[in-house]
Amino acid sequence: MAKTVLEVKNLKMYYFTNRGVVRAVDDISFELRKGEVLGLAGESGCGKSSLGFTLMGMPTPPGKIVDGSIKIDGREIVGLPEDVLRREIRWQKISMIFQGAMNAxxxxxxxxxxxxxxxxxxxxxxxxxxxxxxxxxxxxxxxxxxxxxxxxxxxxxxxxxxxxxxxxxxxxPSVVIADEPTTALDVIVQAQIINLMKKLKKELGLSMIFITHDLSILAEISDRVAIMYAGKIVEIGDSEKIYYEPAHPYTQKLLAAIPRLHEDVDRLEFIPGQPPNLINPPKGCRFHPRCPYAMDVCREQEPGMKEIDKDHYAACWLL
Structure with a gap:
């Protein structure tokens, strides 16, 4: 098995605002292997970019890492002084392709x-x-x-x-975070950038976290896919498993909302409601107010990650 270059365990990053504590990254764990592309998808506001900046050791103020571990090439970076992060970690061990090149x-x-x-x-x-x-x-x-x-x-x-x-x-760097690198580009240029990323992955053996809300782009480039909802990863696994055998109702709904060229579909699915307020998230499973399969246990207890298949995990009481 390929070497693990990034190991994240029980990571929590909250924004401490005047209105309350926003739980933007809430108890997230995953690994990234050498030469692998991990796709990170979910609706706007689910915490994807917040996770990216947290992995860089630079959460946007007033954000703070409150718990958990981030290891890059086996070295713990949570708790390192800012001058050490700047001198030894950022750009040398982990770098970021920022969303919106003109702003960068x-x-x-x-x-x-x-x-x-x-x-x-x-x-x-x-x-x-x-x-x-x-x-x-x-x-x-x-x-x-x-x-x-x-x-x-x-x-x-x-x-x-x-x-x-x-x-x-x-x-x-050992790890590259690509934060929606194709946003605001036209379709032709998007395709060129995706092809470039695939070429660089092959030639340089890049280990990359590719953040986007566009699941069709992730199908092109990702080896594994993680689905985020309301600050948590609700499903993670091999990209083919996620696309062909989605286990979490949120993943199923997201995929059913994508138009397909070679299938007759009467109408596209949609997810009713909107993502929860992360200052006061719902008790139990955070998706239960929008889930068509919600049970009493979903409203009371938060589900843990369950292994469905080899390297395929989801957090749902239906499993």
Whole structure:
């Protein structure tokens, strides 16, 4: 079995707001293996991006990690001082492809200036050497090396996204988190970015967490899929198992809401209601107010993860 590069156990990250404590990441556990792509899917507001930033050791204020463990290459990072995280962990061990490339790139600096900063800071490279490395990575993602001398506004959306991908790979991290890297791109560019990610996974052996709400994209790239709902992972397993034999009612409803080309479907499914308020989530299973199969036990007790098949787990009292 492939080496485990990321191990997350009972992770909790809450936002401490004036209105109350938002349980955005609530008791999450999973592993990521070397060379594997783990897809993370769920509705908007379920905690996907919050989990991504938490794994980087940089939850958005007023968020704080309140419990749990994050081990990257066997090293515990929860509790490490900020200067150690910045110097030894971020970008070197774990990096992130941010959602919305234009927001991640500073418009007043050239692409090269922004790309070489981590190389100079972490590796002690001279400017010219760092620029050479940046140009090689731009070529790797299918861009002209001369783009290092351009400003972000001179690039298209797809080109900016490729720059962000190249920047995330510069330090050869063990884990890459891709936070909805195809959002706001047109369908053609989306396909190009997905093909690029598959190519990089094959050539570099990337271990990646791919965050999206689009299950059809995950079908293209993921080895395993985790489904999040209201701050919790409700199902996780091999992508084929998740797509062909979904066990949790939420996963079943999500998949039934996707149009299919080669199947006659009278109408698409939908999930009634809306995700719960995570300041005061429902007692028991958090999905029970929207679940067509809810029983009395669902309203009173929270279900634990049950193994349905090899490496296929779901949290539901029906199982």
């Amino acid at each position: 790139l500073n418009p007043v600096y050239t692409v090269g200036y922004q790309m070489i900063e981590p190389l100079i800071y972490h590796k002690g490279m001279e400017k010219e050497e760092a620029l050479d490395v940046a140009q090689k990575y731009l070529e790797l993602v299918g861009l002209d090396p001369e783009i290092v001398y351009r400003y972000p506004h001179e690039l298209s959306g797809g080109m900016k996204q490729r720059v962000i991908i190249a920047t995330a790979l510069l330090m050869n």
